[in-house]
Amino acid sequence: MLAVLSILLAVVNGWVWVRLAWRAEGWRPRWARHLVEGALGAGGGIGLASCVFFLLVLVGAAQPAVVIGVDLALMGSAIFLWRRRKRVPEDPAPGEAAPGFRWNWLLTLFLGAGLLLVGATWIQTAQVNPYGEWDAWSIWNLRAKFLVGPGGAWKHAVSPLLEHTHPEYPLLTSGFTARLWKCAGGAPDWAPIATGLLFAACVPALLVGALTLLRGTSSGLLAGLVFLASTLFLVQAVSQYADVPLSFYYLATLALAALAVSARAPAKPLALAGVFASLGAWTKNEGIVFAALALSCYFLLGWRAGGLKSAFEKWRYLLLGATPVSLLVAGFKLFLSPGRELALHQPVWEAVRKLGQWDRHAAIAKALYAETLELGLGLGHPLVLLGILVVTVGISRPRDWGRPAVLAALTVGLTFAVYGGVYLITPQDLNWQLGTSVGRLYAQLWPGFLWAAFLVLKRVEDRVAPVSKAPLAKTKRREGRRKP
Amino acid sequence: MIRALLGVGAVTLLALWAVLDYYRLTASYNRDYQDVYRIGAHLERWEDVRSLAPGDAVVGYVSDMKHEDPAGAAAFLATQYALAPRLLVYVKPGRKVRWVVGAFSRPPDLEKIQAEHGLRLVRDFGDGRALFETRAR
Numbered sequence: 160m161l162a163v164l165s166i167l168l169a170v171v172n173g174w175v176w177v178r179l180a181w182r183a184e185g186w187r188p189r190w191a192r193h194l195v196e197g198a199l200g201a202g203g204g205i206g207l208a209s210c211v212f213f214l215l216v217l218v219g220a221a222q223p224a225v226v227i228g229v230d231l232a233l234m235g236s237a238i239f240l241w242r243r244r245k246r247v248p249e250d251p252a253p254g255e256a257a258p259g260f261r262w263n264w265l266l267t268l269f270l271g272a273g274l275l276l277v278g279a280t281w282i283q284t285a286q287v288n289p290y291g292e293w294d295a296w297s298i299w300n301l302r303a304k305f306l307v308g309p310g311g312a313w314k315h316a317v318s319p320l321l322e323h324t325h326p327e328y329p330l331l332t333s334g335f336t337a338r339l340w341k342c343a344g345g346a347p348d349w350a351p352i353a354t355g356l357l358f359a360a361c362v363p364a365l366l367v368g369a370l371t372l373l374r375g376t377s378s379g380l381l382a383g384l385v386f387l388a389s390t391l392f393l394v395q396a397v398s399q400y401a402d403v404p405l406s407f408y409y410l411a412t413l414a415l416a417a418l419a420v421s422a423r424a425p426a427k428p429l430a431l432a433g434v435f436a437s438l439g440a441w442t443k444n445e446g447i448v449f450a451a452l453a454l455s456c457y458f459l460l461g462w463r464a465g466g467l468k469s470a471f472e473k474w475r476y477l478l479l480g481a482t483p484v485s486l487l488v489a490g491f492k493l494f495l496s497p498g499r500e501l502a503l504h505q506p507v508w509e510a511v512r513k514l515g516q517w518d519r520h521a522a523i524a525k526a527l528y529a530e531t532l533e534l535g536l537g538l539g540h541p542l543v544l545l546g547i548l549v550v551t552v553g554i555s556r557p558r559d560w561g562r563p564a565v566l567a568a569l570t571v572g573l574t575f576a577v578y579g580g581v582y583l584i585t586p587q588d589l590n591w592q593l594g595t596s597v598g599r600l601y602a603q604l605w606p607g608f609l610w611a612a613f614l615v616l617k618r619v620e621d622r623v624a625p626v627s628k629a630p631l632a633k634t635k636r637r638e639g640r641r642k643p
Numbered sequence: 644m645i646r647a648l649l650g651v652g653a654v655t656l657l658a659l660w661a662v663l664d665y666y667r668l669t670a671s672y673n674r675d676y677q678d679v680y681r682i683g684a685h686l687e688r689w690e691d692v693r694s695l696a697p698g699d700a701v702v703g704y705v706s707d708m709k710h711e712d713p714a715g716a717a718a719f720l721a722t723q724y725a726l727a728p729r730l731l732v733y734v735k736p737g738r739k740v741r742w743v744v745g746a747f748s749r750p751p752d753l754e755k756i757q758a759e760h761g762l763r764l765v766r767d768f769g770d771g772r773a774l775f776e777t778r779a780r
Contacts, residue, residue, distance in 0.1 A: 260651075262648075262651070265655070266651070266655060269655050269658070269659050272659065273658060273659055273662040276662050276663070276666050277662060277665070277666075279666070280665065280666050280669045280670070283669070283670065283673055284669060284673055287673045287676075287677040287678070288673070288676075288677065288678055288679065289678070289683070290678065290680070290682035290683065290724075293680065293720075296680070296682050296720070296721070296724045297720040297723070297724065300724070301720075301723060301724050301727055304724070304727035304728050305727060305728050305730070307728065308698050308699055308727070308728025308729075309697075309698040309699055309728070310697075310698065310699040311699050312698055312699035312728035312729075312730075315699075315701075315727075315728060315729075315730040318730060320701065320730055320732050321730065322732070322733075323710065323716070323719065323720060323723075324720075324723075377651070381651065381654060381655075384654060384655055384658035384659075385654065385658060387658050387659075387661065387662050388657065388658045388661035388662070390661065390664075390665050393665055394669075535661055536661050536664045536665065536668075537661075537664070538657055538660070539657045539658060539660050539661025539662075539664060540661075541661075543657070544654045544657055544658060547650050547653050547654050547657075548650055548651075548654060550650065551646045551647050551649060551650020551651070551653075552647050552650055552651070619647060619651055622644060622647035623644045623647050623648055
C-alpha cells in the first residue's frame, strides 16, 4: 500500500513541478497538453524520486517515513511556489487555429485499439516473465536489492567486487525500484514491472502529445501509429532494462527544447529540458553522452542563428536545469565508482589501432543493418511506414526545418555516431557486444528519431481538405442557393 | 490530396497489422518461454541460505561451472540475484569471506572442495547446493 502511494506521490510530484515550470495553459488541443504534462510529470517525478532516494541512502536515512516525508515536502514547496507565481500571459497556442484532418477520429480509434493491444501484450509478458530479461536481474534489479539492503549493503551496488555486473552504471531505475521496495517492506515483483511500464507508456504519450501540440493532431496520431509498429522498442519495454527510460529522457529533452521555442517565457521549459537531459545521464552512461551532445548542439545552433550572446542567453537555462542532477552523476562517477568505464580498460594506442581495422567497421555496419531490419515486422516495418508518408505526404524543404528539428536530428545522429565509435574501440569481444546491445541502442534513440522525422514531415492537414473547411463550404453553398 | 489520403490509410492499416503480428508472436513466445532463466526457482532454492548469512555480507561462491560458459554465468548471476543484498564473489586466493556457497551441476566432492579452499561444510542441501564457512587460520 505504501509502495503504491510512493509511486503516486512521485508521479504527482513530478506533474506539479512540470506544471510549475511549463506554463502551457494556452496550448491546444487540451488533451495533448494533458498528455505531455502527464508523461513529463511521471518520468520527471520518477527521476526526481530516484535521485532523492539515492541521497537518502547515502546519508543513511532511506526509511519509508522519510521517503514519503520528503515527497510531501517537495510537493508542498511546489504548491507554495505555484501560489506565489507571477501571472504571466499564457503561451500562444500554435495548433489552435489550424484546421484538423477530417479522419483524425479514425486515426485515434486505430491508435487507441493498437495501444490497448500493446498494453495487454506487455501485461501478459510481465506476468509470465516477472523478473525481466538477463540484464534486469543481473544488473538493474540486483543493484536495487543492494540499495535497499540492511547496513552497508548499498555499497555493494558500487563495489569493485561486483565483477560480473556494472558497478559504474548510474542508478536511476535501480534507485526508483529500490524506493518502491523500501516502501513495500520487501521485494515484490511488480515494482520493477510497474517502473518499466510507466516509462513505456510515457514514451508514446509524450511523442503523440508533443507532436500534436507542435505539428497538429494528425502528425501526433501518425507518429503514435508508427511507434506502435516499432516492434523492437515494444519488446524492450517489458525487459525491465534502463533503455526505455533513457529513450524517454532523450525524447523529453528534445520535446521540451522544441516547446520552449514557442513559449513566451522559454527559460523554465528550457531549464526543464536540462533537468530531463541530466536525468538521462543518471539513467545510463549513454545518457551522459546524449546530455553533453544535446547541450552542445543547442548552444551551437543558437550561436549560428543569433550570435554568441543570444545563444548563451538561452543556453544558460538549459545548463542551469541540468546542473543539480549532473553534479550527482559527477559525484557518483568520481567518488563512488571511479575509473571503471569499460572503454578505458585498454591503452590508448590499442583503441587508435582498432579505429583503422576495417573488419571491425564491416562487422558494425552488418550488425546495424541486421538490427534495422529487426525494428519491425514485414510490411508493417516502421521505416516502410515512414517511407510511405515521405512519398505520399512529403517532407518540408530543409530551409523550412525549424531549429527543433535540426536539434533533434543532429543530437540523435551524433549520439548514434558516438555509439558506433564506442563499438569500434571496445575492449570487449566486438561480436558479443554487438549481439547483446545494438537492439537496445536502437530502442534508446528510436523515439527521438521519430520525433525528428515527424518534425520534418509535412502536415497531413496541409495536403488534404481540412475538417473545418467542409462545413464552411457547405454553408457558403447553401447561402449561395438562397440568393435570388 | 488522394495520394496523401491513401498514404495515411496505408500507414494506419499496416501499423495495426504490425501490432496484431506483435501480439500474436509475443503470445506464442510467452506460451513457450516462462521465466526463462528460472529466477523464481532460484529465489526459492536459496531461501534457506538467505536466512543464515547476514544481509550485508560478502559471500563466496564455488562451482564446477565456469563463468565463461553461458550456463556457468547464468548460474552465478541467478544465485547472486537470489542471495542479494548479499554480494556474491568467486572464491580466490587472498579474498577473505566468511560464508561461501557452492552451486554444482554434478554431485560434488565436498571433502576436496573444503581442503582446496580452506572451508568447513556448514550444510549440504543435497541438490547441488552447499554452504561453507571459511576455516579460521
